[in-house]
Amino acid sequence: MVDTDGLLSPADIRELAHALDLRPTKRRGQNFLVDPNTVRRLVRLAAIGPDDVALEVGPGLGSLTLGLVAEAAAVVAVEVDPPLAAALPLTAADRLPAAVARRLHVVEADGLRVGPADLPAEVAAPTVLAANLPYNVAVPLLLGLLERFPTVRRGLVMVQAEVADRLTSPPGGRIYGVPSVKLAWYAHARPAGAVPRPVFWPQPNVDSGLVAFERRAAPPGEPDLRADVFAAVDAAFAQRRKTLRTALASWAGSAAAAERLARAAGIDPGARGETLDVDAFTRLARQARLAGQGPVAGQDS
Known part of the structure; x- marks a missing residue:
């Protein structure tokens, strides 16, 4: 059954995966969102507006992507897996009105290396980061994206719960450390809630958490x-x-x-x-x- 706003159901996710002969791998941190209500929640928390250009890294089969495209002026989805990158525009075209689907721009690239020069010239610079980050490289991904895309002013990312706690820990805490300080260089971050395991396929063996952030200014002149x-x-x-x-x-x-x-x-x-x-x-x-x-x-x- 097609979701009323074009979002993917668990059956849709499995059908797409079967068509692509896709077997999610731990190496790439592939745990796909299969719950439309969670997608709606993430889009709402990311506060995507009609003037925003959203940057999504690791879109996978497009669960979150479809929700972002419906709200943003444009979405740039960075996917390292060629079959997934090729399938994503087709999924959007199949489930969304043509004018909405055209807002999606897929870039086949490694999120750890992608930069502004890799993005389509016709798309404005991204203003917001919204992503279910691959958990095995979430911290370097997030820090690298904030360094290379200074136009990103705010964002919402899903990471392993333990990592979310570290990223948002204040000084003096037991888990306060390198990720906490380095993210604080770029942005004011806060925990934005937990995400239960059953909303993923396959279910991860760890809990998930959301981190919301707003960029802070670099030290004046430095x-x-x-x-x-x-x-x-x-x-x-x-x-x-x-x-x-x-x-x-x-x-x-x-x-x-x-x-x-x-x-x-x-x-x-x-x-x-x-x-x-x-x-x-x-x-x-x-x-x-x-x-x-x-x-x-x-x-x-």
């Missing part, structure tokens, strides 16, 4: 400070139980240098990295740059 900030974050959490004086020694050049930088940034060198928010790490990186320390840049995840 957008290129990100690499230095991330390097400080990586160093601080590489030895989580150590004080900053010890944990940042290799980053700063020595324990004494780390202490001087911390004090110059208004931070207790006897504190641990888990107590620092992103603004504190930014002050540390700024002091290191002023001192000409030249710390080694860290990774994005």
Whole structure:
């Protein structure tokens, strides 16, 4: 039975998968949404408006895609799997009015590498990210997309519940860590609810959670400070139980240098990295740059 707003039912998902001879793989984190009510919920929480260009990474068989296309000015769906990428426009054309289906633009690319140059020239820059991210690469995907697509102002992503907790954890918490600080560099993030296992096919062995975010401005005049900030974050959490004086020694050049930088940034060198928010790490990186320390840049995840 066709859903009244064109969304895919569990039977539709299995029929599409059978037609594509698709067997979901853990390697690609393929767990497809099969519940139209959950799709409606996600579209509502993402607050997609008629002027938005939505970026979706990992659309799979199109469950969420169809809901996004119905609300946005355009949707750019980035899919790495060629058969899935080829099938997605056909699914939209089959289930949606032609004028609505034309809003969908499918890009066959790896979400970990896709950038603005890969998007169709006729489509405006994306303003919102809405995606059920592959759980095995969710953190580097999210951070990389926010770095490469500065026009994305807000978003809603579905990730493993444990990852959602880490991404939205405040300083001082047991699970506060590298993902928490690095996402905070780009955006103000908050938990946006849980998603039950039965709404997926196949059902995952982990719980799922939603993360909503709104982009924050980079430090005035210092957008290129990100690499230095991330390097400080990586160093601080590489030895989580150590004080900053010890944990940042290799980053700063020595324990004494780390202490001087911390004090110059208004931070207790006897504190641990888990107590620092992103603004504190930014002050540390700024002091290191002023001192000409030249710390080694860290990774994005």
